[in-house]
Amino acid sequence: MKTALCSKSVNGKERTKMILIQIENTILSIVNSLYNNNKFMIDLTKLSSWSNRVYSNNKQLITKTLVFTTKRSRTKFTIIIYILSKIYKNLITNNSCTTRELYYGNTTLFKHDYIVRKALIDICCLLGTKSWELGITLTSNGLVAGSLMIYMYNGRIFDCSKNIEGIQIPQDILEIQDFKSSAKYILIIEKNASFQKIINEGLLKKNECSFIIITGKGFPDINTRLFVKQLSRKLNIPILALVDANPFGIEIMCVYRFGSNTMFYQNDMLSVPSIKWLGVYPTDIESLNLTSISLTDLDQARVKSLLKRPYINSNKKLLQQVLMLHKLNKKAEIESLTNFTQTYLTEVYIKRKILNQEFI
Structure with a gap:
């Protein structure tokens, strides 16, 4: 008799609801940054830092800030918001799409498909989620x-x-x-x-x-x-x-x-x-x-x-x-x-x- 390996969570809908709230709170935080600082801002975890790999209860992760008014950050800022909107729509409608579909949906914005994957990593850190919880199907080459x-x-x-x-x-x-x-x-x-x-x-x-x-x-x-x-x-x-x-x-x-x-x-x-x-x-x-x-x-x-x-x-x-x-x-x-x-x-x-x- 087979036993469940990756059992589908009975609280799957609750988890989706939590992620939707996280996205809404993220957008609200960005809007508030405009009100408080006169500029759109997002704080992202600095993924290049090995110190972020060491966990402790009182450890604060090293972050970086994207500012929409900064030329260097503007494109990445736009990409994050664009993908967040797609994720939100997928979760609301109980649909999914692949990373390739995201890329081909806006090649002008993304330029290369690896940019989609990199942005998804940032978004997972931002929302505190796993990539497979976001309605984005990841291509398997293995x-x-x-x-x-x-x-x-x-x-x-x-x-x-x-x-x-x-x-x-x-x-x-x-x-x-x-x-x-x-x-x-x-x-x-x-x-x-x-x-x-x-x-x-x-x-x-x-x-x-x-x-x-x-x-x-x-x-x-x-x-x-x-x-x-x-x-x-x-x-x-x-x-x-x-x-x-x-x-x-x-x-x-x-x-x-x-x-x-x-x-x-x-x-x-x-x-x-x-x-x-x-x-x-x-x-x-x-x-x-x-x-x-x-x-x-x-x-x-x-x-x-x-x-x-x-x-x-x-x-x-x-x-x-x-x-x-x-x-x-x-x-x-x-x-x-x-x-x-x-x-x-x-x-x-x-x-x-x-x-x-x-x-x-």
Whole structure:
């Protein structure tokens, strides 16, 4: 018998009502700022500040102020108000739209679709809500394959073992009622190419160590991260991450595991601290003599950024790997493991790591 995983809240209507009131209060606050300061103003959380990631009861978040009369802030101010109006309409009419639909609805204002996503992050902080509560459906690029059945509230069932290329992670994660799986491990894979290679080499057909494999096709979107979070809650099996031995790969592993700086306010719903790093490690570059190239200036800047993260400095083994990356000044990709044999990744590397429990 299936049990509810992401149960639809009986207080969903009350929650929507609260968000509507928050939007109304926000607009009222903006109008009051004109009355009190002779200018339209909005205070937003400063998402670039790592100090905002540290929580305490008496801690005040660092904020920034958008002023409509300031040329630099005017466009962003307009975008925030525009999207708030769309959210309000969606919630009032019980409708939804995608981020892409928002973008194409006013390309003159947005210029690029990523501007919509950035504005939604600001709005979630402003309203104290999760992005999936706003009537905005987030596009899912992630794929999943392996020993997993997904049961939806509408009666649909997805068998992730049937599609040889994996199936797309459902767009509305909150419509998932339950999971069923006999897998022993969940393996998050950074890139789609490696995801497909692992499928083609038959790892999912090995009965002695069945897997669910997931890829976010690079930097994971919210839906992919939320999906991994829900799997971790329900299945209670080890989750491992396979990424490139480079700053970007380590960053991706950290986003799944610890959350992202820009979305710190949703990290309780998105991060999975129990995730372990399976590889590829910077130390593998020398120990396995992997094909590598020098770090770029951008790579070095990202390494320095990683070394400032509290969760890196508090984990000795993670810190050692990042320091090794900096010392070697080299990076390697998952594909470099084929230097030995074409199937070294699945037949040797992954199996050995799991057998010896070599995780960070």
